[in-house]
Amino acid sequence: MITVENLTKRYGPHPAVNDVSFHCEPGTVTGFLGPNGAGKSTTMRMITGLTAPTAGRATVAGRPYRELPNPGREVGVLLDASAQHAGRTGREALTLSAYTMGLDRREVAAKLDLVGLNAVAAKRRVRAYSLGMRQRLGLAQALLGDPRVLILDEPANGLDPEGIFWMRGLLRDFADRGGTVLLSSHLLREVEAVADRLVVIGGGRIVAQGDKNELLAGGGTLVRARDGAALRRALDAANLSAADGTDGLLVQADAETVGQAAADAGVALAELRPAGSGGLEQLFLTLTAGESTKEAVR
């Protein structure tokens, strides 16, 4: 299981990840959703100890990742399928990892077989791999140590529809047998089919999280005031996260809570209603529209 508490990463004055908290339980697949540059990868690198957080902490299997004695045996990590030495063969890349983890050499062949890389592909240099093959190799690497937790950044990138379907089955099966999966994507539809829980991040902040079915059905509350800035302050003061919708602010709370927050701050509302079933999708679309134009530069 994975616990993230108030993780924050700043690059100069720019917060790439801002006070992010969530946790992933065994037996579930958590979809980590957000547009490109929203802070998904930075958050995942902080969880796996590759980036030092500015503030906050993360634990995997109850311990900070850097304190795991042999992390590959507990956590399977795939952060970037292209991060392989172009001059090594697929089999060699896995052999190095297997030896580092102290695994039997037979695991290499077993996992290559599992992800559908045949003997011919395994003997080729990674330079000659397509992105889809690299994703499969990366997944084989993540599964190599028979971990209980999987952390995968955009694993569906470059996979064909058949490959995506196969991967969904694999992850679902892994979770159903008690594993914990955190997988990121910038496409809602891609994780909708496999995730139990969703964590939506935009501009470095979590804008929505919870059970997938509730999120997709609930959709939150749409609220609008003539003084939009005052409304946002009022929501912030009430600790309600709000995202810009097309015609107002989208809040992950019921109408009563939102109305009370506005009343407490003395903000006059122009509109207050349930956002409807397409709430998450709309939230996601507005996030994507707002953020993709200013992709975070690290």
Added chain:
Amino acid sequence: MTTTTAPAAGAVAPRQHAPADRPSLVRLTVVELRKLVDTRAGRWLLITIGLIAAAIVTLQLIYAKDADQTFVNFFTPSLLPVGVLLPVLGILSITSEWSQRTALTTYALVPRRERVVAAKLIAVVLTALASVLASLAIAAAGTLVAGATGGAGTWRVEAALIGNAVIFQVANVLMGAAFGLLLLNPPLAIVGYLLLPTLWSVLSELVRPLRGPAGWLDTSRTMEPLFTDHLTGGQWGRLAVSLLVWLVLPMAAGLVRTLRREVS
């Protein structure tokens, strides 16, 4: 109930096992040694080094005077090209993790980065020791041939000379590794490593006030006595100062940089 199964089900079940031990330094060193030779670049670099050493001995067999065809005369000239090229292997061992982005895997599997760096340093030092053995073997082959073809074929060699050769090669690969750790970029580190000592030599020839410090800082000059079997106290001192500046300092700074750097 349907009897269809999800593809490849079962094989990915998260296994319950006792927490595995952390990989030992020996294990990590073996991995790093393997990484030195499992790519074409690394393998050819090693083969090239061997071929150059063999070519030097061959040329001496053909062109050197018979009386000069001794074991020591075969051994020492082969040290220099090896000493220039072997550090490139040390540089690549460290910098390719970043240029090929394998650091993402390496440091995810071993989050205590200093252990990986230690394993890499041990691996390149072992390679340097092996290179001295290879130089000795090639020199021995040359001496045998010389003895059979009318050359001197003298075997006499001071143990101190071999010891100095070991110091020379180990210092060189560690200097390369230090540059790699500091710059973390293959072309930059290789050019820096090969160019800076030459730059020193040129500058100290041109600028008179630099001549004094160059005697202490120009590694090509402070290391030259290592090709003999006796160094004076002053020569050891100069060697130590130059290695402090070109090996210890960049390695310390590079270690700090490598440990702190964000892996992405």
